[in-house]
Amino acid sequence: RKEVEQDPGPFNVPEGATVAFNCTYSNSASQSFFWYRQDCRKEPKLLMSVYSSGNEDGRFTAQLNRASQYISLLIRDSKLSDSATYLCVVIQGAQKLVFGQGTRLTINP
Amino acid sequence: DTGVSQDPRHKITKRGQNVTFRCDPISEHNRLYWYRQTLGQGPEFLTYFQNEAQLEKSRLLSDRFSAERPKGSFSTLEIQRTEQGDSAMYLCASSFTGEQFFGPGTRLTVL
Numbered sequence: 001r002k003e004v005e006q007d008p009g010p011f012n013v014p015e016g017a018t019v020a021f022n023c024t025y026s027n028s029a030s031q032s033f034f035w036y037r038q039d040c041r042k043e044p045k046l047l048m049s050v051y052s053s054g055n056e057d058g059r060f061t062a063q064l065n066r067a068s069q070y071i072s073l074l075i076r077d078s079k080l081s082d083s084a085t086y087l088c089v090v091i092q093g094a095q096k097l098v099f100g101q102g103t104r105l106t107i108n109p
Numbered sequence: 110d111t112g113v114s115q116d117p118r119h120k121i122t123k124r125g126q127n128v129t130f131r132c133d134p135i136s137e138h139n140r141l142y143w144y145r146q147t148l149g150q151g152p153e154f155l156t157y158f159q160n161e162a163q164l165e166k167s168r169l170l171s172d173r174f175s176a177e178r179p180k181g182s183f184s185t186l187e188i189q190r191t192e193q194g195d196s197a198m199y200l201c202a203s204s205f206t207g208e209q210f211f212g213p214g215t216r217l218t219v220l
Binding site for chain 2: 004008042043044045046087089093095096097098099100101102
């Protein structure tokens, strides 16, 4: 079983739609959680951290459910520029990032 | 540009050859990481340095792989006797205490 599991998609949604991704992690001792964004042939970039209380950054909302060991990302009013791969990330040990497979999202005009 | 830089950006080599990649982290970042990413997968951790000390190595890092960070600044990753399965994007990241910033990666193709 992978340490971080995501549905690879692809997700194809129309511009303006709301889209949600989930991922699950296996190590209950994990302490820090993130969503990264990766554009085609580019490096991953931090999108947002994920906290148990939930956090929002503009059109993006991230949520952590420790009991069920899953992390979610909600994108509202999606834009064409949101097309990318979204990587669920868990920190283990001394800042070692453990990535999920990534979920590919395409926003269609 | 004061971000993480990697060199070369692309490398094509024949099976059995040795290759070396370089990573220059953001100035004053004491932590440096190497990851490997294959097509359709997320990056996988390879190794981690704090200053010049290599503190953790993944089981993915076979004895053909070696990484160094001799002066606690730039780092090199060497792959000896390359195999076709080594074809991947090799990503370097650096951090001070928090967020890891990634470089553009070195894409390795082993023929």
